[in-house]
Amino acid sequence: MSDSPIPTLPPAEVPAMPEPHVEERRMAGAGGFGMLALSLLLIVGGVLLIVFLVESAPATGAVGGLAIAAGLVLSIGLTAVAPGEARVVQLFGRYLGTIRQSGFRWVNPFTNRRKISTRIRNHETELAKVNDADGNPIEIAAVVVWQVRDTAKASFEVDDFVEFVAIQSETAVRHIATSYPYDNQGAPGLSLRDNADEITGRLSAEIAARVESAGVAVIESRITRLSYAPEIAQAMLRRQQAGAVVAARSQIVDGAVGMVKMALDKLSEQDVVELDEERKASMVSNLLVVLCGDRDTQPVVNTGSLYS
Numbered sequence: 001m002s003d004s005p006i007p008t009l010p011p012a013e014v015p016a017m018p019e020p021h022v023e024e025r026r027m028a029g030a031g032g033f034g035m036l037a038l039s040l041l042l043i044v045g046g047v048l049l050i051v052f053l054v055e056s057a058p059a060t061g062a063v064g065g066l067a068i069a070a071g072l073v074l075s076i077g078l079t080a081v082a083p084g085e086a087r088v089v090q091l092f093g094r095y096l097g098t099i100r101q102s103g104f105r106w107v108n109p110f111t112n113r114r115k116i117s118t119r120i121r122n123h124e125t126e127l128a129k130v131n132d133a134d135g136n137p138i139e140i141a142a143v144v145v146w147q148v149r150d151t152a153k154a155s156f157e158v159d160d161f162v163e164f165v166a167i168q169s170e171t172a173v174r175h176i177a178t179s180y181p182y183d184n185q186g187a188p189g190l191s192l193r194d195n196a197d198e199i200t201g202r203l204s205a206e207i208a209a210r211v212e213s214a215g216v217a218v219i220e221s222r223i224t225r226l227s228y229a230p231e232i233a234q235a236m237l238r239r240q241q242a243g244a245v246v247a248a249r250s251q252i253v254d255g256a257v258g259m260v261k262m263a264l265d266k267l268s269e270q271d272v273v274e275l276d277e278e279r280k281a282s283m284v285s286n287l288l289v290v291l292c293g294d295r296d297t298q299p300v301v302n303t304g305s306l307y308s
Contacts, residue, residue, distance in 0.1 A: 017209075017210070017212065017213040018213065019213075020153050020157050020213055020215075021156070021157070022095055022152045022153065022156050022157070023150060023152055023153065024097075024098050024150045024151050024152040024153070024215070025097045025098065025152070026097060026098060026099075026100060027089060027096060027097030027098065027099055027107075028099065028101055028105070029079070029089075029099050029101075029105035029106055029107045030105065030106040030107070031104070031105070031106065032078050032079070032080070032103070032104030032105045032106045033104055034106075035074060035077065035078060035106035036075070036078055036104070036106075038071075038074060039071040039072070039074040039075040039078075040071065041071070042067045042068065042070050042071030042074065043067070043068050043071035043072065043075075045064075045067050046063075046064040046065065046066070046067030046068035046069075046071065047064065047068065048064075049061070049063055049064030049067065050064035050065070050068075073109050074106075074109060075109075076109035077106045077107050077108060077109035077111075078104070078105075078106050079099070079104075079105050079106065079107060079113055080103075080104055080105075081099055081100075081101065081102050081103060081104075081105055082102060083102045084117060084118055084119040085102070085115055085116065085117055085118060085119075086098050086099060086100045086115075086116045086117075086118050086148075086151045087099040087105075087107075087113045087114065087115060087116070088113070088114040088116055088151050088152065088155045089107055089108075089111050089112070089113050090111060090112045090113075090114070091108060091110065091111045091112075092110075095152060095156065096108075096111065098116075098151045098152060099113075100118070100151075114155060116148060116151045116154060116155065117148065118147065118148050118149075118151070119147070120145060120146075120147045120219065121145070121146055121147065122143055122144070122145055123143070123144045123146065123165055123166055123169055124141065124142075124143045124144075124224065125141050125142050125143070125144070125166075125169050125170050125173050126141065126170065127139055127140070127141045127225055128140055128141065128170065128173060128174055128177070129229055130174050130177045130178055131178060132177060132178065132180065132181050132182045132192065133178065133179060133180050133181045134181045134182070136181075136182055136228065136229075137228070137229035138177060138182050138192070138226065138227065138228055138229060139225060139226070139227050139228075139229055140173060140177045140192075140223060140225060140226050141173070141223070141224050141225035142169070142173050142200075142203060142221055142222060142223045142224055142225075143221065143222055143224050144165070144169045144207055144218060144220075144221045145218070145219040145220045145221065146165055146207075146211070146216050146217065146218050146219060147216070147217055147219060148161065148215055148216055148217075149215055149216065149217040150215030151215065152215065153213065153214055153215030154214055154215040154216065157213055157214055157215065158213075158214045161214045161215070161216060164211065164214050164216075165211050165214070165216055168207060168210040168211050169207055169211075169221075171210065172203060172206040172207045172210055173203065173223075175206065176199065176202060176203045176206065177192065180192050180195075180199065182226075182228065192223075192226055193226065196223065199223065200221060200222055200223060203221050203223070204218055204220060204221040207221055
């Protein structure tokens with residue numbers, strides 16, 4: 001997992017998302033064990049009042065019943081918060097705050113407490129078939145590492161933040177795939193195959209901009225599958241092979257020309273043999289055939305002269 005920060009998109013490329021209506025605020029709640037002891041004390045005390053004193057003092061039955069009811073109501077507010085989880089607390093529809101402190105806590109028993117996981121999660125997009133910037137059909141998939149950073153936005157800004165992240169990730173992957181060619185074939189500019197780091201950086205930035213309104217932070221994203229669609233894969237492979245052959249031949253010819261020039265210069269400098277223009281041309285032709293041929297040469301012994 002990368003520790004480098006997620007890059008940001010230029011303002012013109014940032015998706016237009018509505019401004020959030022609520023932001024997370026922390027609340028601690030009371031200690032749970034103390035309130036548990038108080039609840040048990042009320043319940044046990046109420047039971048004892050009813051059992052032992054109700055016959056001598058009938059009014060104590062009502063007091064005991066109230067004590068039991070109060071203990072039961074207080075116990076409803078007890079909440080266990082595990083590490084990597086948070087509780088979003090609402091009272092009659094109003095957001096009160098978020099409990100992030102792990103342990104045994106107590107809050108107003110009339111509140112609604114929604115559990116939100118703050119653990120790091122993975123989402124792998126489905127294999128999508130799209131057209132790249134050149135119009136070639138390709139197949140692409142990616143994995144996104146994300147985490148809930150603002151529980152209030154995750155709860156109240158979207159219906160289902162997990163589904164929201166999934167859909168926005170798919171959208172960003174498709175948009176990135178259609179914005180760049182699969183292979184530039186040596187032309188300047190970014191391509192999906194040759195510039196993986198730059199492309200994944202822009203993918204992470206776009207996903208982060210899309211899911212920010214849901215209180216989600218993108219830690220990293222990576223393209224896990226990238227290939228031509230099966231219907232054109234063979235044709236593209238032949239084109240790549242042809243390009244590789246042309247590039248290799250070009251390099252061979254450049255090297256052969258340099259070796260021929262070096263040979264002629266050495267012969268001239270050391271006065272090994274004096275060659276006229278016709279013999280130089282013949283020597284150049286023979287050397288190029290030997291150096292550029294893709295098969296072993298067959299030696300020919302010339303027992304005559306160059307001109308017969």
